Amino acid sequence: MTDTSLAGRKIAILVASGFEEVQMTDAQKALIASGAQTRIVSRENGLVNGWHDNSWGHFFPIDADLTQTLAIDYDALLIPGGARSIAKLLDDPHAKRIAKAFLKGNQPVVAFGDAISLLAITEELAGRTVTGEDSTKEAAEKAGANWSEEDIVVDGMLVTAKGDAQIGAALDALMANVTEYAATLTDEAA
Template sequence: MADKPLAGRTIAIMLANGFDEIEFTEPQKKLIEAGATTKVVSRANGLVNGWYEGSWGHFFPVDVDLTETLAVDYDGLVIPGGMRAVDKMAEDPHSQRVLKAFMRASMPVAVVGDAGKLLAQTETVKGRTVTSSDEVRAELEAAGASWEETKFVVEGALVTANGVEGVRDAMDAFVAVVAAYESEDAKAA
């Protein structure tokens, strides 16, 4: 169990077409190595297309339609960056609903790079310390966040990474956050 601290846990990874492939595959690999089950949640129909080194990349299967995604069904949420995907999710009320639900319940959330824009839009970062890609720093600060120029930041159950550079270290921290997290149901038992 020690080598698989997330055994029995299910993590949602929220994607839209144009997500940064490395910011998706690195967290997914780390979570699976830790024993977690990962589920890709997206509005994309059947397959979601990544962005890799300046052009369209691979397609990945979608496990659950975002419209049917509820925070209560998962033990954590990861949102990779990639501005093409983030802009699509920023316009989608279901993306905002899912992120807000995880944040309201103080559940583990990892937000990578450009995806910090979603935190700013959902007004869930006021008074929090975060990092992100430089492109969304101003939006986070305007939303009341304290932005740090660092690879990653852990504040409570929220882990933010600056992008590809910080994603590996951030995911180590996220695995620890998820492993330590007890749902309200578990606390009540």
């Protein structure tokens, strides 16, 4: 039996060249298999380049320009890690705007590894418990977050994970959050 628990749900995948390819592709496959529509959102021109192991990976087409993307148009946000990608996103005011809007609106977010740095600059991490790459601990704590050494942390609609080994568990948590979020939207509309 096919899992269609996310049928009709739109998931934004926020990246810049240098993102951890496996974190994006494995997540994208699982989300699509659950019926979700995934959209790669970036400032890159036409294609974005992943990072796989210790070298550049594949190119992926951009579905939406970051400058024209609004959180309200999506049901969830996925941010793969990758030092190169996150460094570029940290310098982009639109990336901060999108991440902040998702967190402030209590929409489902999953962030891997280095992506915690992007969440830290949103001013929306205070009081939340997060995990990620050890290199992001200081930024998270400075932003008021509670740091956990766990491999994956679910804090309400925010799911943070250290890396590739947690992709499956992080996506399970994200899918549950998207289902819960969709139910609240239905309740509000009723």
